[in-house]
Amino acid sequence: xxxxxxxxxxxxxxxxxxxxxxxxxxxxxxxxxxxxxxxxxxxxxxxxxxxxxxxxxxxxxxxxxxxxxxxxxxxxxxxxxxxxxxxxxxxxxxxxxxxxxxxxxxxxxxxxxxxxxxxxxxx
Numbered sequence: 595x596x597x598x599x600x601x602x603x604x605x606x607x608x609x610x611x612x613x614x615x616x617x618x619x620x621x622x623x624x625x626x627x628x629x630x631x632x633x634x635x636x637x638x639x640x641x642x643x644x645x646x647x648x649x650x651x652x653x654x655x656x657x658x659x660x661x662x663x664x665x666x667x668x669x670x671x672x673x674x675x676x677x678x679x680x681x682x683x684x685x686x687x688x689x690x691x692x693x694x695x696x697x698x699x700x701x702x703x704x705x706x707x708x709x710x711x712x713x714x715x716x717x
Contacts, residue, residue, distance in 0.1 A: 602636040604659060608652045609634075622651050 609619055620630035623644070632638040633648075640648070649656040662671065 601640075601660065602634050604661070605648060605652070606634045608654055608659075612652060614652075619648075619651065623647055 609616070616630050616634065617627050619625075620627045623630060625633075629638070633640060645659070646656055649659045652659070657668070657671065
């Protein structure tokens with residue numbers, strides 16, 4: 595089972611525990627019943643704002659809905675997430691730098707770089 599289907603199933607289970615119908619949820623979210631049903635079937639990827647709205651309507655903290663250890667303070671979770679994202683950013687920047695180096699090896703420095711002005715040939 596993937597993350598989306600786990601989340602969809604969790605939303606469905608909590609909705610049922612709260613005694614809400616799909617129609618109730620759809621109305622409160624401003625969606626059609628079909629669109630909301632697609633969320634619970636895992637056919638729709640939720641935006642962060644929509645996910646926050648679902649959590650609020652179900653009266654469940656967002657980290658809990660996402661399956662994040664809620665014993666951790668929000669500040670600590672944000673620090674850990676920030677550290678993870680910074681490491682990923684460094685990894686991606688290294689990858690970009692390697693690709694730039696490889697590009698220069700293949701094509702040299704004679705390729706017009708973005709931002710360089712072209713010589714007008716006068717038409």
